[in-house]
Amino acid sequence: MTDPNSPPACVEIHDLTVSYDKKPVLWNIDVSFPEGELIGVIGPNGAGKSTLIKAVLGLIPADSGWVRVYGEPLARQRRLVGYVPQRESVDWDFPVTVRDVVLMGTYGRLGLLQRPGKIERDLADRCLADVGMADYRDRQISNLSGGQRQRVFLARALAQQSKVYFMDEPFVGVDAATESAIIALLRTMKREGRTVIVVHHDLQTAPDYFDSILMLNMRLVAFGPTATVFIPELLQKTYGGRLTILTEAAERVAGTRR
Amino acid sequence: MARFWSFQDGSVRTSAAAMLLLGVSCGSLGCFVVLRRLSLVGDSLGHAVLPGVCLGFMVTWSKNPLWLFVGATVTATIASLLIGTIQRNTRLKPDVAMGLVLSGFFGVGLMLLSLIQNDSRGGQGGLNQFFFGQAAAISAKDLMLIAGVTAVIVAGVVVTFKELAVSSFDEGFAASLGLPTRRIHYFLMALTGMAIVISIQAVGVVLLSALLITPAATALLLTDKLPRMVMLSVLFAAFAGIVGLNVSSLSAEVLNGFLDVVLTQVGRSGLELSASRMSTSPPTGPVVVLILAMTFLTALVFSPRYGVATKLFRRWIRVRAVRNGMGGASE
Numbered sequence: 001m002t003d004p005n006s007p008p009a010c011v012e013i014h015d016l017t018v019s020y021d022k023k024p025v026l027w028n029i030d031v032s033f034p035e036g037e038l039i040g041v042i043g044p045n046g047a048g049k050s051t052l053i054k055a056v057l058g059l060i061p062a063d064s065g066w067v068r069v070y071g072e073p074l075a076r077q078r079r080l081v082g083y084v085p086q087r088e089s090v091d092w093d094f095p096v097t098v099r100d101v102v103l104m105g106t107y108g109r110l111g112l113l114q115r116p117g118k119i120e121r122d123l124a125d126r127c128l129a130d131v132g133m134a135d136y137r138d139r140q141i142s143n144l145s146g147g148q149r150q151r152v153f154l155a156r157a158l159a160q161q162s163k164v165y166f167m168d169e170p171f172v173g174v175d176a177a178t179e180s181a182i183i184a185l186l187r188t189m190k191r192e193g194r195t196v197i198v199v200h201h202d203l204q205t206a207p208d209y210f211d212s213i214l215m216l217n218m219r220l221v222a223f224g225p226t227a228t229v230f231i232p233e234l235l236q237k238t239y240g241g242r243l244t245i246l247t248e249a250a251e252r253v254a255g256t257r258r
Numbered sequence: 259m260a261r262f263w264s265f266q267d268g269s270v271r272t273s274a275a276a277m278l279l280l281g282v283s284c285g286s287l288g289c290f291v292v293l294r295r296l297s298l299v300g301d302s303l304g305h306a307v308l309p310g311v312c313l314g315f316m317v318t319w320s321k322n323p324l325w326l327f328v329g330a331t332v333t334a335t336i337a338s339l340l341i342g343t344i345q346r347n348t349r350l351k352p353d354v355a356m357g358l359v360l361s362g363f364f365g366v367g368l369m370l371l372s373l374i375q376n377d378s379r380g381g382q383g384g385l386n387q388f389f390f391g392q393a394a395a396i397s398a399k400d401l402m403l404i405a406g407v408t409a410v411i412v413a414g415v416v417v418t419f420k421e422l423a424v425s426s427f428d429e430g431f432a433a434s435l436g437l438p439t440r441r442i443h444y445f446l447m448a449l450t451g452m453a454i455v456i457s458i459q460a461v462g463v464v465l466l467s468a469l470l471i472t473p474a475a476t477a478l479l480l481t482d483k484l485p486r487m488v489m490l491s492v493l494f495a496a497f498a499g500i501v502g503l504n505v506s507s508l509s510a511e512v513l514n515g516f517l518d519v520v521l522t523q524v525g526r527s528g529l530e531l532s533a534s535r536m537s538t539s540p541p542t543g544p545v546v547v548l549i550l551a552m553t554f555l556t557a558l559v560f561s562p563r564y565g566v567a568t569k570l571f572r573r574w575i576r577v578r579a580v581r582n583g584m585g586g587a588s589e
Contacts, residue, residue, distance in 0.1 A: 019329070038293075054430070055432070057434045058433070059430050059433050059434060065477075075436070078435065078436035082432070082434075083430070083431055083434035085428065085430045085431055085434075089428065089430055090427060090428045091427070094293060094426070094484075095478060095482050095483055095484050095486075095487050096423075096425045096427060096482060096483070096484060097482065097483065100483070100484070101427070104423075104424045104428070104431065105426070106421055107421075107432075107435055107437075108435035108436060109436075110420065112417055112418065112421070113416075113417050114420075115420065116420075140482035156431075160435075165315050201419075224420075
């Protein structure tokens, strides 16, 4: 099945099974992500999209299976992997400024007792400029809008200077300007040879944004180039049941957007 | 009063140094306890040390600081493990688990305490100081223990500051960096347990959590930077500790003399005067907590950014500006 012309796999997931309270939420996920692509992860609510990301990153324990990053176990490749969690997962009243948050992206490279210095601060400022948030550097994070918070999280991920990124719903609840800023940023990252795996909700934009799409509904439904997998049959299989489900889902998504 | 602040008296010096060190320990750890929403854990551990203190006392039937420390540490550890076990293995939520453990351990502690006090062996004098604290009773030996533990806590917080900060803000992200977030949590809990144990003599088990929570909460109202929050919290905790020690160590006479002057100034009758006289000096715990509460209230009202009065004032300015602007437009 492997095409000799395809780029090397940067993330290899083998036989991954995860359960919450003994109830399985992911079954035997077996997939390899090619390097240098923008990859969308889609599926209905409760399909295990966030769980997949968290299990791959080792944030929740897996019942079985393993994950390799550039051929090595994740524990040895932490610095190659960046992460953008869901915005709601943190307390935005925490006493830190925008730049403090971005600096956290450099903590993986700093040892105990080592504090971020001038090099790290300059890097953080550059990352903030890349997401258009340079003017907000010294703001406390609770004063930011949803879109601005998402940009801060992206800047923090950029400061990690990783090769592979996992992003959990970065497009949810952001303004149109932020959405286009994020997609422009993702494309820049791709041009730099980085791989970005994005959990995504919006079926209308998915085919425009991603080179490859992974369809998930507790099991892996399909993974491949967008043109070959983003087809009614597979969408139906992912979202279940009736023929109209695709249009229904698209309408629902369109309806909830602002 | 002047005699206190000259620190001539050796025992005053000892207690004041102890309050300062406790302020450093509890003030700094309290910030992380508050930011991680573990305030109730502090309270639970505070109550859970009582049986340990009693058992530690029963080893030698004297207030040997080392045995008290060991006993308190053991029961605090058991309590925190128990809270974790209940949470993981039942459908009960964390607040319930903590409530159960807190009251259960405190109950056992109270029973042991009554056993000790009815015993004929003696030496139990002053054990009930552990309820509300009596900082004046801190001995040179106690101070050495407090200083040693504080040194460990300060070193622990300084070395892992960055890791504590990032895992408190975003635990998932911290774990994705490869930080051992679970171990960081238990490390913080262990340090907090140690801070609680050394604070018992000074503020007592009942009000212990206030020394952890109130200074940190006050500091959070005043700053948006974590290092500054820690510094302010330490400052408030040490300030309340030393001033509280001063107030409670003033002899009953001095306090009554002070009351005489105040009440004469406001023109009360002699009868009321005698009624308001104090017979003994109050325990340190409540006095310290009272001072902490007053600093918190001050910050709550007057904090430059989040104060209630400040917000009202800013609103008033805005409303006035709008009104003036409208008035100008209509003219």
